[in-house]
Each structure stands twice: as C-alpha cells, then as structure tokens.
Amino acid sequence: MSIPLRHRLGPLLQPRSIAMVGASNQAGRIGGMPLDLLRHFGYAGKVFPVNPKYQEVFGYVCYPDIESLPEAPDLVVLAIGAEDVTAMLERCHAKGIPAAIVYAAGFAEAGESGELLQRTLEDFVERSGMVVAGPNCMGFANLNLQAHTAFASVFRNVPPQTQPGRVSVLTQSGNVCSAVFALIRRLGVPVSHFINTGNEATLEFSEYLEFLAQDPETDCVIGYVEQLRNGRRFIDAALSLAAQGKPLVIYKAGETEKGSEAVRSHTSALAGDLALYQAGFEQLNVIRGTDFAQMADLAYLSGFRQRAGGRRVAIVTMSGALGAILADKLIGAGLDVPTLPPALQQALRDGIPDYGMVSNPVDVTGNVVNQPDFVRTIFTALAESDAIDTVIVYAPGYLLDRMADTLVDVCARFPRLFVAIDTGAAQCRARLAEAGVPVFDDLGRATQALAPYCLWLARRPAVARWAALRAAPPRHDAAPALPARLNEHDTKALLARYGVPSLPEQVCADADAAVRAAEQIGWPVALKILSADIAHKTEAGGVRLDIGDAATLRTACAEVLAAAQAYDPSARIDGLLVQPMARGGVAELIAGVTHDPVFGPALTVGLGGVLTELYRDASHRLLPVDAAMVGDMLRSLKAWPLLDGFRGRPLADVDAACAGIAALSDAATALGGQAEDVEINPLQVRGRGAGAVALDALVLVRPAL
C-alpha cells in the first residue's frame, strides 16, 4: 500500500524487511511483542528474529546472530541493553543494514555513564551514516504496511483499522504516542505512522516531520514536543504541510516552570522559550494541542479538510441557553459569532416563532424541525451567505436525526463547512460524516477542537504569504564586518542605512561644539554621554533633557562628563551627543531582534516601559517580517488602543512605526550572525503623519570566536 519515499528515513519508516535482535518468544516481553504484532496483523515483508536460544519465534525462523541472516534487512530493532548497543550497531552496519531502532534506556537521560554511552553511539552514527532511531524509544508502526516495531500493547486494544491510514502520530514520548494513538483510533480515524523519537541522539523530531510532510499517506500530523533541536528544518517541514493544507497539531510540554523542570529531567533537554514557541507555531499555522482528547478530535476534523470554513461562525440550535453557552465558548476561543445581516435574519424570521432568535445564535426552537422545507431554507441561506464561514448545528440526537437528510443535501450542493453537535444519541453520525459533516457529541470537546481548526483554516492565506516572503531573497546584501562595539550614534547610523529613522543629532568633542550643534539643531536640546562602554546612560548620570540655553548646556556638558567618569572610570568616552528634544510622541515602543537557539532570529515588539514586562504584553514573529506583519503585531498588543485613539488620545503614526520596525528587521537580517541583539528602545511614535523615530538603539555585536 505504501509508496516508498526517496527519503533517508525510508528504510526506517517503510521497511520491506525487519530483523529483531534480542527476539523473545513471549508476547509480553519487549523482544517478543513486535514479532507477535507483525504476525498477528500479517506484515507482508520478511521478518528475521535474532537470538541464539531459539530456532523459531512466532512462526518466524530465528537466527543465532546478525551475521547469519540470509540478507540485509531494511531495518533492525535492538532489544538489548544500553552497554551492548553500539557494538551491535557496528555489526549490523557491517551486514549492510541501513536503519536501526534502539529501545534501550540508560543513555543521556540517566546521568554521566549514560551520557558517555550516548556519545559513543553518536560518534558511530556520524562515522557510519547509519539511520538510528532512539535510544530510549518505544519503536514505531507503519499501519499501512502493518510494519510493527513498537513494544506497545495498545495496537491490540483499539478497533482494527479497515481504511487506509491518513493521520500520523509523532511524539517525543512513547507513553504519549500510545495514549494519543488510542484516542484517535477509538474515534475511528485511520492512522498511517506511529512514531516516538526517544532521546533523539542522532535523529530528531523535525527529520521525521520532513518525511511525513513528503508522505502521500499522511494528511495530518499529531505531535508532542518537549524540545525542538532543529528549528530551521522544523519550519521547512511545517510550511510544507501548511502549503499542502495538511494540519499539523503539536502539544508543547513545558508550558509552566514546573512542567519545564520535569521535561529537563526527562530528556536532558532545556525547554525553549515558550512565548516564542507560541508565536512561531501560530506563524507556521501549527495547531497547539492542549489535551489528548482535543488532539484526537483534530485528527478526526482533518478528515474534513476539503470543506471551506473559517472563523466567522453561525450557530443553529433549539435552545437559547445552549446557543449562548456555545457562543461564549467559541468567542472565548478566538472565533467570531457575528450578528447575521438583516436580510438573512428576515428570511429566518419567516419560519421562526417570536420566542426563537434569528440574530446568531439562531434559536430555531423545537417546532421548526417538524418543517423540513424551512430547515432546508435555513441551511441553504447559511451555506450561501458571505457573512459567515462555518455553520454549527447543535441539537439533541433525535432532532439532529430529523434534519440529517436536509443537511446531507445542502452539503452536497455547497462547499461550506457544517459541523454537528448532538448529545450523543444521534443515529446519523456516520451518514453525516460521509457527507462531509463532522459530528461531535459534547459541546466542550467540540469547541476545544473546532475553534483551533477554524482558526487554522482562516490563517492559511497569511501563512502562504509568509512562506513566500521567507523564500524571497533578502532586501539587502549582507552587512560588512562590524567593529567589536558600537556606540549609540554609530548604531543609529548603521540602522539608518536600512531605513530606521532617527533624529538629526551631532557628536561633539566639547561644550563649545555642543553649543554650536544646539544652535544649528534648535533649542531646546537633549544631551547624552556617548560611549559604547556605558549601556545605562541614565543610571550613569549621562543624560540631560530639555536644555534651553547655552549656559545651561555648558554646565550640563561638564556635569555629564564628570558623572560618566565617576560611574565608570575605565569607560572610553567617544564624545557628547546633542539631539533635538523629541516632542509630540503619542507612545513609545520597544522593538528588538534576538536569536532564538531553536527558531533563529525573531522580532519582539511591545510598548515601552515597566508595565509591559509585568503584563507580558509583547508580540513575537520569526524573521523575515514586512511592515504589514508588524502592523498585525502591533494590533495584537493589549496596549494597541494607546496607538489607536484610546480615550481621545491622538491617533499614532502606525504606518511609520511599522516601516521603522520592518527596517530594523531588515538590518538584523543583513547583520546575520554578527549581531546577537538588535534593538530600538524606545521608538517614539508621533501623531498620524508625523512619523516615528528611534530615540535610542543598540546592536550587541557577537564576540568573534
């Protein structure tokens, strides 16, 4: 059934033959369970148990050692202790076996001696080029081939799979893989791959994901991640899935400090920065798994991905209260439940009594289901309306059954996504699903899966736009080599080359020069000490604002120089910086590009000041960004109204702010690995049409190695 992929992981994930070293004839032992499953489910490939104790295991001929096998299989599974693993891998490699799975625990997760074993394993893999999964891995299953290599009892405890698998489960924990797989199978959703990655010594999550993105038998990936080790490959794979319209759902562990601690102990891995994970996932249209049941429901929903839906939902129900609860939940989860257009409301009112509702939620009342023609009118009107994207029908089972024929007909005529929720008693579930209507039997569960699914549908165009931006050549050539440190003036000059706006300031050697500069710039002015060695100028007494005359400026120059010298006698002073006083600011923003160890360069934008940090009101995006994306970031801030005329404040020049921040990102891209952090703090945003200027800026040059 499987079409072999031309991918390095092909022998691992689509094996035509499997050897099991440490084979057992007991189904309850880890060396026996996969063999039992291969036999039970009728794997069509060759199976080679290896164990000198047996002649035959589960009906397969057993071999005394790997060297005795009649041929080199695609894949070998090692059910042996940690200390014997690398030596055995060398023998398997010598035999010509391209891929292996290592079950054994006791590697990096188990302290120093284990870490040594893992390094030895890694060295061998690097030398040999063998594909080695694990260690500390439960094994896999390709359910379309019935290629079972996992010591997991779950396969016998779930409904047998009669349709071709189309959902893959990919996790960094075997227990999570089993738990999620079981829930997916209990919903009747057919699975293609069951993969858990273990310690990822030499083969990490994103490479499996890359395989699955290329796999025509995978329409949806359900994942669990503790830490990503290759952000760039992950981004590529996620975008590939997104481009194909295949949902990628990932539960990210380590969402709280305590969770992170447990994850660290578990995989010897530091959890990445959560805010950036969240932002990156949204940008890549990765659906965040929040619960195993929700992930299984998303696997189910992915079977309806050909239908057109989105975030504007119409609710049809027979109970005002249930409609209100559903609306609460959907809106709380980020969807819209818009008031229906007047003409549509009027059409509905024709058949809905006064005590029903037509605005949305639509309460058709119990009587209406006895009028099949009017039910058709309602569904057709909602299927045709351009004011909504998705229709949710919430009805007790017997009422849903009465409307099922009509629903099937309407769905055959219109591509719009209709979703049904009943209370568990509907007979028509299979028939509706066949017609393209997913059916849920619990309001809470339905919402938890439907809301992120509808948001996924809605975000698809934005993700495609970003993928195109990322694929385009950068807007500037790579920057020339930077000096070891940059002072404020040099930093602004550097950023200005990429379009970051700043004020016309002057570097002055002494007070006389400062006075001349002020007269040229125009009073009042601001005075700052200029030194790459003094990061916190205000703390150092190195800033004076609103200086209105020459005498005051002269005094200020002397004081500022003295204060800076007292603050840090070893600091090299580059001069005095005279700037015009920055007036007319509506708000001050902070914008910076940092380099995440997983995702690479990322932009963070927020309102300046101490409260932003306390309220964690910041927006993040992976680079590259353009001005339109920066606008989305600003609008997503809780503080956005401050830029948008809140309580009679002037409207800010948001376009100028977006252009300035996009220029900062361009600069960071051009600087590449030379800069650790590139930051404007603050970016003063003025009234509409009056622009935005960087009042201070920082480029943290990466030390040469």
Place this chain on the structure above:
Amino acid sequence: MSIPLRHRLGPLLQPRSIAMVGASNQAGRIGGMPLDLLRHFGYAGKVFPVNPKYQEVFGYVCYPDIESLPEAPDLVVLAIGAEDVTAMLERCHAKGIPAAIVYAAGFAEAGESGELLQRTLEDFVERSGMVVAGPNCMGFANLNLQAHTAFASVFRNVPPQTQPGRVSVLTQSGNVCSAVFALIRRLGVPVSHFINTGNEATLEFSEYLEFLAQDPETDCVIGYVEQLRNGRRFIDAALSLAAQGKPLVIYKAGETEKGSEAVRSHTSALAGDLALYQAGFEQLNVIRGTDFAQMADLAYLSGFRQRAGGRRVAIVTMSGALGAILADKLIGAGLDVPTLPPALQQALRDGIPDYGMVSNPVDVTGNVVNQPDFVRTIFTALAESDAIDTVIVYAPGYLLDRMADTLVDVCARFPRLFVAIDTGAAQCRARLAEAGVPVFDDLGRATQALAPYCLWLARRPAVARWAALRAAPPRHDAAPALPARLNEHDTKALLARYGVPSLPEQVCADADAAVRAAEQIGWPVALKILSADIAHKTEAGGVRLDIGDAATLRTACAEVLAAAQAYDPSARIDGLLVQPMARGGVAELIAGVTHDPVFGPALTVGLGGVLTELYRDASHRLLPVDAAMVGDMLRSLKAWPLLDGFRGRPLADVDAACAGIAALSDAATALGGQAEDVEINPLQVRGRGAGAVALDALVLVRPAL
C-alpha cells in the same frame, strides 16, 4: 425517604401529592410525560390528572376539573397555554393548592403581549402568596421521592438510580438541566433534585438555592445561571453551603459580549458585570463551571468531600512525559506542584532507579509497580508529608490495578485525598471509589475538575473568615445625611473620619490666603480649584503643581480661577485648595466602592493610570473587607511587583495602603445607600513606613427620590 423541610418551597420540591392540569394519555406529550414517569418510577404520593376528556390516564383516575379533586394536592402542574394560566392558578388557589409549576412559554421572553401576561401572573402571586414556579419552565424531579413533574425524556435514558440522591441540579434553563443531569447520572452519581427555574416571574434561583442549602439530602449543587436577581439571598445560601462543606458549582452564561446578547434575548435579563461575578463567586467559594462534563465530574468529586486535600499536589506517575503534562496542566489551573522536601526525595530514591524522578512529579518508572512494599512506602510517605495536600496517581489501567490494594490500605489509615487517573482500562475503579479515591480516565478532564475542587478545599478557611466578618456588626454607625454634593475637601474630610489618610490642605478664599497657607504648609505647594461642580479639574485648567514661591502662586491663583470660570461659567467655586506637593510616591492606586445591582456594595482596587484599564488588572471584593483582604487583593494584581521592589524599586508601604483602603470600605458601609460611588483616585503609596495618602477622592451622592 425525604424529610419534609419547613420551607416555603416544601410543597413544590417535596410534594406528597401532585395534580396535572392538561393531562394527556400520551407519554410523548408534555401533559403525559410526567404522569408516565410518576407511574414508571413508582411515585408513592397521590396523583390527580385533570382533563375532562379522560376517565383514567396512565392508570390514575382522571378528573374533569380542578374543583372536582377529592382533596387539595401539594402541587399542581399546568400543562396549558399562556393565556389561560392565571385564571387557572386562581382556581387552584381557591381549591387550597399551595404550589404550582407553569410550563407555558409566551410570557416575558416573547415580546409585549407576553410581558403583559407575566405581569398579570406576578400580580396574582403577590396577592395570593401562592408558590409558582416558571413560567417557561420544564418542571422538576425529586428523585428521592420519584416526584416527577418535568416533561423531559432524559429520566428514562440514564442509568436507574439505586442509591439515595445527594447532588442537586439547579438551572435557569431546562435544556441545560437535562444535559447536565444526564452526564451526572452517566457517571453513576445519585441525584436528589432536578430543578430549572424558567422565567423566574415570582420565584428566583436563590430561593431554590436557599431550600437546597437546608436540604439534608443535598451535598452538592450543580447550577447554571444567566442572571441572579437576588444577590443578598444568593450570598446567604452560598455561605450556608460553604459552611456545611457542600460544593456549589455554577456555570455563569454571558461570559462574552455575544454570549450576553443571546442571554438577553433568551431571558429578557441583563447579564451582571462579569468581573464582579467572578470575584463574588471566588469570595463565596462558588466553583465556576466551565463545561458540562466538568460540572458532572465535580458532582462526582463532591462524593469524596470528607477527605482532606488542597492546592499543593504531589504527582506519582510511570512516565516522565505524562507527569510533565499533568504538572503543566495543574499549575496552569492554579495549583502548586511543589518540589518535595529533600528527606522525602531521599526516601523515594531508595526504590526508584536513576532514570526515574523523585522531585515531583515523581516518576516511579514501570519497574516499581512490581515492588508492592515500596509502593506502600511511597504512598505512606506522601500521605504523611506536611509539604503537600493532595496526591494524584497517574497510571495506565493495569498498573493502577496492581497498586489498588496498597492504595486502599493507605487511604484507610490517612485522611489525605488521593486521586487516581488511568487511561480507561482499570478494573479497580469501583473499589478505589469505595475506599475514598476518585478515579478519572482522562487526564484533561481530570485536571479541569480536580483543580477547581482542590482550590475549593483550600479556600474554605478564607470563606469562613469572610462569613464571620460579614456577620459581625459594622465598625461604624451609619453616617448622618449627606449634602447633595461634596467638593474634594469636604470629601476628604468625610473619609478622614473613617481613617482615610490625606494631606494637611487648606481652603483659601483668595491669593493672599493661599500664600499664607503655603507658608504654613511649606513650599513647594500644589494649587487646585475647589468646586463640587468641576469633576475633571485638570481638564478645566484648575490644577497647578510644584509652585515654589509666592509670586508664582499669586499668578497661578488668578489663572486657575479664570480657567475654571471659562470652563464652566455656571460652576459654583468653593475656593482655592492649597496642598503640600506629594513626594516620595512609589506607586499610585485607585480604590473605589460601587453598588452592583446584584451583589450590592463591592470594592475595586487597581494601579492608577490608563494601562490598568487596558490590561483589566483590577481586583474586586464584595463588602465588607478588612485590611488583610485588601492585602490579598493587592497581591493578586499583575502590577503587584511595582509595590514589592520590582527591579530595584523601593518597597511600598503596603500596610498603610491596605489600612487606607479598608477605611474607604468602612466609610462606604457607613454611608450605605446615600452614596453611589466612593473612590480614592489616586491613593499615593509611599516607601515602607512612610504611609499612603489620598491625593484626591470622590463621593457620588445618590440623588434623593
């Protein structure tokens, strides 16, 4: 089985005899379904169907009219149209029937003509004193009496009830009542009352709740509320349940704007202010329902309320990943997963291999379950530790089965709450539940119910303290009558009588007096226009700060008076207010008491300034409060670190702030209905030991009727 309560609702909720007007002999009709249920479930009281068309209905003798009944039953159910209801109630009242249920829709929820019908009904009830439930109500069930008056098919579709009911379901929607009841019964939890209140024309939610609080057969109430109509009675009933240790769970509809809209249409009721509902519920230890399944799970958990638990949770699992996920979820839901004390960790490490974890979550690894003695050691150590309150054991079914004996033994010896989560396959569920161990079969669902349940347990002492504070006499006598309006100075003087601190300011008639005042107070000073007619002094140009000398002050006096007159020529000017400049503030707070239409007087506290509003960072409490409660409110703010030395800032005088705000609350209590709003804005909080002062204050006097 039921013990009759001496409560006005006794005949309604514990009827010894029931008449049904509009009786039908078809079980599918609303006039027939309850009779069918009464017969089917063997109600022991008398049943009197009323309908001239029949001699007998479901085996009960049928009467032609209400006047023909051989006696006056406790309760009459009206299955007749809206327009006939009040006339029939009058006849029932004449017959001597004390209580009635009205099914009919078409009252206030259905526009003008319905509102008229409802007013007529209300007038009759007020005249007669009859107890009338509904209208637009689905009817009730007392399952301990099998007294069925609801036209709901759900009773036949759930497992039969073999134990005495102990959970009551009380909702403002019949559909929600049925849905939640079904889920509770499917968990095997026995129900005592099934109540839905409909339009609440004359009998509202809180009166039913009061009955249930007195009902010895109700250990837990599961509720659904769109709007509360009697906050004081609700508070009394909720505190009574809290004092008895009986959980009250309420789903509050209208959590979002759209949800509110639907609720308004549905019940013609304005949804209350959500933030205050949330705060009030927490203060009354009402558990917020978030999902029907979660509410059913809480009904299940309430059966274990005799066991001692709380918010500090130890997690025992066989998988690092599953432990991490569980910890994430519990912490995200507000619980603590504290690192275990070193001695306890050492005791666990004795039997847990290196690749397991002992810090919490405790990963005992799969091997440990084969060592029953060590499992006993673990459970006993966790049952005895005073570092935790609750223990969660998360294990696949067969592993849980192996540990069940030990768990039962330990729970017999220690009162600590142990909770088990398996993956659905455990055989030992009933045995564990019998031993006091609730068992869940899904991690997500378990967390959603367990977290609020553990918080409920943890909050019990605080709620008892507040109930005592509320029951104590107020600290001040009622205030004398207020003038129609108060200016800033009079307001501060009024509040000062209750202990609200302010600066020594002087009211001056002219510039000369102002200069004398300033010299007495000490330069620099602040100058404000004093007028009860000018609420926004700064906008009116009526404030000058940091005035350092007499000449400047004289000019300022003239300018301020001129500006105020230009701003509002009709404003009565009471003089000029001279204040010392307020220095040394660490933070500025806003504190105000408003009168909520549902809950009555409530205190709101937040950081001053525009961002607080954008970030909705405020804390609310129902009055009365004391200084300790104000401290809790301040610490719950996201901005709290600003008072607590964030980033090297000075520590604020939190004690003084708490005392000042508690004094404000005392003042509001003493003013009672005379004041609409009582507010300090801002309260300047200084460094530790330096106090807090009200820089401005407002009492909005309620207009005399």
